[in-house]
Amino acid sequence: xxxLDQAIGRPLAGPAASAVKQGRVVPGFRLSLGVTLVxxxxxxxxxxxxxxxVGAGLGFADYWQVVTxxxxxxxYRVTLLSAALATAFNTVYGFMLAWVLVRYDFPGRxxxxxxxxxxxxxxxxxxxxxxxxxxxxxGWFGAPLLAMGIKVAYTPIGxxxxxxxxxxxxxxxxxxxxxxxxxxxxxxxxxxLGAGAFTVFRRVVLPILxxxxxxxxxxxxxxxxxxxxxxIFIAGNQPYVSEITALVAFIKIEEYDYPAAAAIATVxxxxxxxxxxxxxxxxxxxxxxxxxxx
Numbered sequence: 001x002x003x004l005d006q007a008i009g010r011p012l013a014g015p016a017a018s019a020v021k022q023g024r025v026v027p028g029f030r031l032s033l034g035v036t037l038v039x040x041x042x043x044x045x046x047x048x049x050x051x052x053x054v055g056a057g058l059g060f061a062d063y064w065q066v067v068t069x070x071x072x073x074x075x076y077r078v079t080l081l082s083a084a085l086a087t088a089f090n091t092v093y094g095f096m097l098a099w100v101l102v103r104y105d106f107p108g109r110x111x112x113x114x115x116x117x118x119x120x121x122x123x124x125x126x127x128x129x130x131x132x133x134x135x136x137x138x139g140w141f142g143a144p145l146l147a148m149g150i151k152v153a154y155t156p157i158g159x160x161x162x163x164x165x166x167x168x169x170x171x172x173x174x175x176x177x178x179x180x181x182x183x184x185x186x187x188x189x190x191x192x193l194g195a196g197a198f199t200v201f202r203r204v205v206l207p208i209l210x211x212x213x214x215x216x217x218x219x220x221x222x223x224x225x226x227x228x229x230x231x232i233f234i235a236g237n238q239p240y241v242s243e244i245t246a247l248v249a250f251i252k253i254e255e256y257d258y259p260a261a262a263a264i265a266t267v268x269x270x271x272x273x274x275x276x277x278x279x280x281x282x283x284x285x286x287x288x289x290x291x292x293x294x
Contacts, residue, residue, distance in 0.1 A: 051269065055262035066263045074240040075248045076267070082156050082244070083224035086163035090220050094171030095213065101172070102179040116173070119166045124229025131162055132234045154236030159244060162231045163224035170223060174216030178209055211283045218279035222272045 055063060066072065101113050119127065135142040135152040142153055152158045182205065190200045228246045235242045245268055252261035 048269065051262050051265055054259055055266045058259045058263055062259075063263050066260045067267050071239055071243070072245070072248060072264060072267075075243050075245040078156055078159065078241075078243060079225060079245045079268075080271075082159040083163055083221055085157075085160040086167060086224050087217055087221045089160070089164050090168050090171050091213070091217055094168055094216065094220075095175060097168075098172045098175035098179055102176060116169050119169055124166060124227070125233070127165060128162060128230040128233030131158070131165060131230065135161065135234065153234055154238070154242060156235075156242055158234040158236070159231050159242060162234050163227050166227050166230050167220035167223040170219040171213070171216035174212050174219065175209060178212040182208060211287055214279050214283050218276055221275060225268060225272055 058066065097116070101109060101116075132139075132153055134140055135145070135158055137143065137146050137151070137153065139153070142151075145152055150157070152161060186204055187200050190204050195203070226246065228244070228250070231244055232247055235244065235247075237243050237247055245264060249261045249264045249268075252258075252264065
C-alpha cells in the first residue's frame, strides 16, 4: 500500500490498517483511565459506600424503625409528589421551550437560551429566597393567586415550584441537541406522502425524541428529589405537611444522629437508583422499538 493509495482514500488492509488503528488511540490512555477510575472511586463510590455502611450500622430493626417512622413516611410522600408534579410540568414546558429555541428564530432568542441555564449558575438559596418573595401572600404572584384561593408559599405547591425551577434545564438541554440534529427532510418526506402536521409529529418526530426526553425527565426527577437549598425557604418546613426528606436527614445530622441521617439518605439513594435503572430500560426499549420500525 503506497502513500498515493492512502491519499486517494483506498481502504487500508493488513498490518497497515492495524498500525493506523493503533495510532488513533489517545496517548496516555492507561494513565487517563487510571486517574478516571481513582477519581470515580474517591469522589463517587467511597461516599456512597460510607453512607450505606453507616446506615447499616443501625441493625435491621433500628434501621426499619427510622425509615418507616411517621415523620419519615410523610416526608417521602411530600418529596415524591412534589418531584412528580414538578417533573410533569417541566416535561411539557421544557419540551415546548426546547422546540421554540431550536425551530424558531425571533428577537431575544439567544437571551432566552442563556436564561435557561440560570438555575445552574444561581445559588439554590438565592433561588429559594427569590421564589419565596414572589409567591408569598404579599408577593407579585402570591397575592393574586391567594385572591383566587391558591396558596403557594409554605405548601407542597411551593415545593414543586422550587423543584421545577431548579430542574428545568435538564430537560431543555437534553432535548436541544437531538432537535438540532433532526433532519427536516424526514418531516418533508412524510408531508409529501400525505401525513398531517400532528401525524408527522406523533409518528416521525416524537419517536426520535423519546430516548432523549426520558433521559431529561429522569435527570430532572432525580434533581428534584435531592433539591434542598431552594426548597427549605419556600416550603415552610412543617412536619407532616411541607417537610422534605432531605430536611429530615439534615435535622438528624443537627441532632448528631448520624446513623439515622444515613438511613434516611439511603432511602433517597435507593429511590434515585431504581428510577435511573427503570429509565435506562425504557430508553433501551424505545431505541429498540425505533430500530425495528426502521
